[in-house]
Amino acid sequence: MPPTSPTNLTNLSKQHPAVYEQLSAFSAAAEEAAADAGIGAKLVELIKIRVSQLNGCAFCTRLHSRDAVKLGETNDRLAVLPAWWESQYFSDIEAAALGLAEEVTRLSVPQRTEWDTGALNPAQISAVSWLALVMGAWNRVAIRSGYRVAP
Known part of the structure; x- marks a missing residue:
């Protein structure tokens, strides 16, 4: 059974719009870094989806x-x-990026190296890390603000 929703949720963007705007600017900068590092728009979205799945954010996963x-x-x-690692659907770069995004999202001590196959260059490693960090922040905004998902 899913957890019940807290009754004390507050729409963070409405309470502090300036902070929300800064997060939006941070997000845009992370996406620009990804593009500059050669990470395509579809992979950016896959990273956002996977981070949102790990954080349990239905709103961001659907979006x-x-x-x-x-x-x-x-x-x-x-x-x-x-279960991307069990499939053959993803390229070496995609698999490495998804593995790294999971590592960043889970806040594990960087000991896992399954993703570190050499498929990502240092700029891509940095860009994927920033994408995962900013997506985690967005997930927390959506969950804490009580963004609901309905059919």
Whole structure:
């Protein structure tokens, strides 16, 4: 059974819009760094989706899944994303980026090296890390603000 929703949720963007705008600027900078590092828009969305899945953010998972589909992402790849490492759907770069994003999201001590296959260069490692960090912040805003997802 899913946890019950707290009754004391506050829309963070409405309470402190200036802070929300700064997070938006941070997000844009992370996406720009990703583009500069050669990380394509579809992979950016996959990273956002996977981080959102790990953080349990239905709002962001749905939002970025829809964005990924608009960019040409397939339903098959989205369906296996929670177990991406068991599939053959993802390229070496995608697998490395997803593994790194999971490591950053889970706040593990950087001991896991499954993602570190050499597929990502230092700029890409940094960009994926920033994308995961900013997506985690967005997940927390959505969850704490009580953004609900309905059909």
